[in-house]
Amino acid sequence: MPKGRELVGLPVISQDRGEELGRIQDLFYDETSGSLRACLLADGGWLRQPRVVDFTALQARGPGAFTVSGAGAVSHEPPPGTRRWQELKGLRLLNRDGRELGIVEDLVVELPSGQVKALEISTGLVNDLLEGRKEITLEGQVNWGTDTVIVG
Template identity: 35%
Template sequence: MKSRRLIGLPVIDEHRGTILGRVIDIIISPRLQVEGLVIGGRGGKRLLLLDHLTIGQDAILVSDLRGLKPVKNGEHPTRIKDRIGLLVVDREGRELGVMSDLVVEPDSKAVQGIEISSGLIKDFIDGRSEVPLERVDNIGQGAMVLNNEEEQT
């Protein structure tokens, strides 16, 4: 599942059936692993930790409300929105495109890979490519370097 698919999903308390809000952002680690979801609703912005949720096709279910924490400014500096558009190059310095999304496995909540956009026309003709997360060697402020172990799919 693409991470952009999570944005906007309703977050529901599975024991009461109450809608707690909607996913408005995704918090990621420096190595692109999902750490939590930011939800917005009547209670303001809150961080939902991954241990306490189930990712469904149409909703996020929360099993334990103790997994909801208030969002503090600067507490989680890396948001998915901060990484979208990051330049992607290979070890020979060839530009492959820009990171356009993360591929998340819903059951384990682990990031499996990154989606690369090579431009509107190429994306339209060939589709966007995905590479496994293992190919990511370095992630900086302005670019991401991939190793050349295998070709893009």
């Protein structure tokens, strides 16, 4: 399963015209459903409205791109009740007993559903280098705060 950082930077291509609509710049996560709801596209333009593609509109993921049916899949409004992927990175992760498990570094995503199955966490630079980052499976209730995520 890919991580959020592996999705960021991928192009989104229109199947009807074969043109690149933009590259994924950020992801919108819905804490209630536990899934990705949309992607923010970067198109290199200044002073433009945000370009958002609903995650369900992404039809295919090849080795290096997503496709959508056409330019009509692009909107300008992020889905309500979502948080940006970049806002989730750096949150403290605690279990229900208050024990700190680490710092959220990334989301582990199931494709094509967009369901977030786990969080990749850092337990410190030395541990990351020696043991690698850990993945905490999201099971049961997950409470997302402004500074902390509580699992368990």
